[in-house]
Amino acid sequence: MVMRAFEKIFLDHLLASGALKFGRFRLKSGRVSSYFINLGAAMATGKGASLIAEAYTSKILADLGLSFDYIHGPAYKGIPIAALVSARLYELEGVDKRWGYDRKEMKDHGDRVDEWFVGGINRGDRVLMLDDVLSDGGTKVELFRRLIELGLEPVAVIVGVDRREIKDENRKWFDEMGVRVLSILSVEDLLEHAKSEKA
Ligand SMILES: O=P(O)(O)OC[C@H]1O[C@H](OP(=O)(O)OP(=O)(O)O)[C@H](O)[C@@H]1O
Ligand SMILES: O=C(O)c1cc(=O)[nH]c(=O)[nH]1
Numbered sequence: 001m002v003m004r005a006f007e008k009i010f011l012d013h014l015l016a017s018g019a020l021k022f023g024r025f026r027l028k029s030g031r032v033s034s035y036f037i038n039l040g041a042a043m044a045t046g047k048g049a050s051l052i053a054e055a056y057t058s059k060i061l062a063d064l065g066l067s068f069d070y071i072h073g074p075a076y077k078g079i080p081i082a083a084l085v086s087a088r089l090y091e092l093e094g095v096d097k098r099w100g101y102d103r104k105e106m107k108d109h110g111d112r113v114d115e116w117f118v119g120g121i122n123r124g125d126r127v128l129m130l131d132d133v134l135s136d137g138g139t140k141v142e143l144f145r146r147l148i149e150l151g152l153e154p155v156a157v158i159v160g161v162d163r164r165e166i167k168d169e170n171r172k173w174f175d176e177m178g179v180r181v182l183s184i185l186s187v188e189d190l191l192e193h194a195k196s197e198k199a
Contacts, residue, residue: 007184072128075104101118134159
């Protein structure tokens with residue numbers, strides 16, 4: 001399949017920044033994998049952060065549109081993605097979306113209004129979730145459930161790379177809730193290009 005310019009730039013940057021590693025890795029789900037995608041490595045400089053912002057923003061504009069109110073970045077690596085993309089959307093399109101993130105640990109001091117969620121969360125908002133990868137989908141379903149409890153409406157999730165290992169029950173949840181699941185690249189795109197670069 002012919003890649004679009006923003007997909008190719010994203011892919012080249014993942015490979016150049018060393019975000020794709022081979023070895024033996026334990027994933028959040030408990031699974032063991034022979035490869036790991038560390039988007040943190042791809043965002044670790046100003047240029048990298050800018051390229052990541054550009055890739056996700058291009059994906060939103062090309063394939064989703066702007067029918068959402070709030071961008072959620074799952075802790076931790078989704079957080080800079082949500083921040084960068086909301087800023088980029090404002091600079092490029094003049095649209096001012098709310099954005100925010102969750103905490104992995106509860107805050108037990110200060111203003112408890114943000115003990116679990118930080119940022120521009122408003123009841124009734126349509127949510128776009130942005131994250132680094134999709135593995136079995138468990139993190140995203142759990143977070144969407146918590147956001148629904150707060151009165152928000154899930155619309156879509158966009159990840160940089162779909163590892164193509166989503167659990168059936170999570171796929172079913174997204175389908176039944178009408179939540180679109182989009183990715184800039186699939187793991188096949190990434191592994192194929194990593195192989196051809198080595199050859
Ligand atoms: O369960 P899924 O929805 O398929 O997604 C997999 C999640 O696992 C990782 O999070 P983790 O909390 O390990 O990473 P981080 O704190 O480094 O972002 C990854 O960043 C995804 O958010
Ligand atoms: O499932 C995970 O934990 C996971 C996989 C991956 O490729 N990259 C990552 O950051 N997390």
